[in-house]
Amino acid sequence: MCRWTGEASVVALADDLSGAAEVAALLRLPARLVLDPSGIRAPEGGRAAVVADLDSRQAESGTAARAVQTALAGARAARTPRHGQTLWYKKSDSLLRGNPGAEAVAFAEGAEAVVVAMALPGAGRVVREGVLYVDGVPLHESGAWRAEGRTPPRSVTEAFAPLPTAQVPVDAVRQGAGGLAVRLEAVAADGLHPLCDAETEADLAAITEAALSLGPGYRLLGSGGLAAALGRHLGTGGPGQQAGAGLGPLTGADAGGAAGGAAGGAVGQQERAPATPGPLLVVAGSAEPVVGTQIARLVAAGARHLPLALRALAAGGPVPLPPLSSGAVTVVSVDGSRGVRPDQARLLVAGLARTVAALPGRPDLVLTGGETARRVLDAVGVTALRPVGEIHHGAVHSRTDDGRSVVTRPGSFGGPDSLHRIAAALRPRLLSPPGPPPSPSPSAPMPSPSAAPPRQGVTQ
Numbered sequence: 001m002c003r004w005t006g007e008a009s010v011v012a013l014a015d016d017l018s019g020a021a022e023v024a025a026l027l028r029l030p031a032r033l034v035l036d037p038s039g040i041r042a043p044e045g046g047r048a049a050v051v052a053d054l055d056s057r058q059a060e061s062g063t064a065a066r067a068v069q070t071a072l073a074g075a076r077a078a079r080t081p082r083h084g085q086t087l088w089y090k091k092s093d094s095l096l097r098g099n100p101g102a103e104a105v106a107f108a109e110g111a112e113a114v115v116v117a118m119a120l121p122g123a124g125r126v127v128r129e130g131v132l133y134v135d136g137v138p139l140h141e142s143g144a145w146r147a148e149g150r151t152p153p154r155s156v157t158e159a160f161a162p163l164p165t166a167q168v169p170v171d172a173v174r175q176g177a178g179g180l181a182v183r184l185e186a187v188a189a190d191g192l193h194p195l196c197d198a199e200t201e202a203d204l205a206a207i208t209e210a211a212l213s214l215g216p217g218y219r220l221l222g223s224g225g226l227a228a229a230l231g232r233h234l235g236t237g238g239p240g241q242q243a244g245a246g247l248g249p250l251t252g253a254d255a256g257g258a259a260g261g262a263a264g265g266a267v268g269q270q271e272r273a274p275a276t277p278g279p280l281l282v283v284a285g286s287a288e289p290v291v292g293t294q295i296a297r298l299v300a301a302g303a304r305h306l307p308l309a310l311r312a313l314a315a316g317g318p319v320p321l322p323p324l325s326s327g328a329v330t331v332v333s334v335d336g337s338r339g340v341r342p343d344q345a346r347l348l349v350a351g352l353a354r355t356v357a358a359l360p361g362r363p364d365l366v367l368t369g370g371e372t373a374r375r376v377l378d379a380v381g382v383t384a385l386r387p388v389g390e391i392h393h394g395a396v397h398s399r400t401d402d403g404r405s406v407v408t409r410p411g412s413f414g415g416p417d418s419l420h421r422i423a424a425a426l427r428p429r430l431l432s433p434p435g436p437p438p439s440p441s442p443s444a445p446m447p448s449p450s451a452a453p454p455r456q457g458v459t460q
Contacts, residue, residue, distance in 0.1 A: 091222070
């Protein structure tokens with residue numbers, strides 16, 4: 001077994017963009033987020049991270065596995081003598097959606113073992129006797145997969161098949177990092193991968209410590225909960241720190257541009273926004289019911305709302321929009337007042353992306369929903385992001401290489417004031433303070449291919 005010889009850099013893979021941005025923030029390291037897995041490069045030296053969005057949540061299992069293999073091969077091929085050891089992390093959806101098994105098998109190639117821990121205690125999601133519970137209800141008995149069109153797995157073992165796993169019960173997790181490390185080694189010696197029960201943040205911390213004590217041959221795989229535990233263990237307090245609500249947008253110097261290298265630089269001194277900032281465009285492409293309320297609250301504070309007709313979005317070209325005012329906040333969403341079928345979601349997201357790409361200038365962007373965020377950034381030609389902070393949990397503020405602000409946020413994150421908080425952080429003094437909750441916007445958010453039950457302020 002290979003032991004750690006010094007500080008390691010982190011290479012993390014995620015199956016959608018909002019999850020990748022979340023991991024980049026939770027690791028609390030200077031980080032670069034790349035949208036092309038073939039272009040992933042491990043950071044030189046230690047105490048830095050690169051995170052790749054595989055864009056594989058909705059892919060076929062074979063395509064998803066190849067995306068993992070491409071990222072691993074690219075990172076290995078780019079290694080030089082200046083690169084230290086690499087700590088590998090794979091982020092999977094905390095509700096076990098997507099292709100967890102196929103991606104885990106690919107991720108395990110070349111590893112001594114992959115240590116799996118899917119609990120997310122802050123969201124009420126724990127793993128007990130190998131079963132994922134959502135707010136006390138087994139996943140397969142909950143409504144969490146109501147929009148998936150498939151039957152949820154009855155256990156985490158089933159979700160990660162065909163990866164050969166062995167369950168590690170919570171009493172083994174709680175015997176201390178040393179004892180747990182012995183258990184993990186024993187599982188790996190049998191050619192299996194440890195699948196750990198966990199119910200608390202302390203459990204996830206113990207799993208992280210035990211796995212790291214065994215050296216770089218052991219890779220970590222989990223939800224945002226395990227990423228947060230890893231960040232607390234390794235982090236320097238960089239991009240994972242929250243951006244203060246009273247701060248304006250960060251300038252290009254804050255994005256690590258002066259540091260260079262694959263990992264970017266640490267978060268620098270935050271600077272005030274220019275006196276006349278450019279337009280801020282919020283693209284609400286999420287299916288979550290709370291998003292309608294979030295839009296209504298933002299509009300009540302002074303934002304302009306442009307609900308876009310389904311027929312126009314599906315027509316194959318960009319939807320003409322009125323000019324975006326400098327310094328103003330504009331929200332675009334799908335007009336779902338007459339109902340939107342789930343099978344239309346991808347077509348409508350593509351229409352939103354074309355519409356944003358056709359806008360003149362370079363507005364700063366707030367993108368809700370991982371699928372929406374990825375399609376919009378693809379359309380406007382963004383291939384990498386440098387996370388600079390969180391505005392609130394899950395709402396990750398990043399910079400593009402040319403200095404544009406981008407905030408990504410999973411659709412289910414945040415309470416009714418989420419979009420207002422994000423806009424106020426990027427455009428201070430522009431909006432009025434949030435008042436009493438208004439009635440939801442008549443333009444309902446659309447369904448998405450991976451919509452999950454609403455849960456405010458938690459990690460996917």
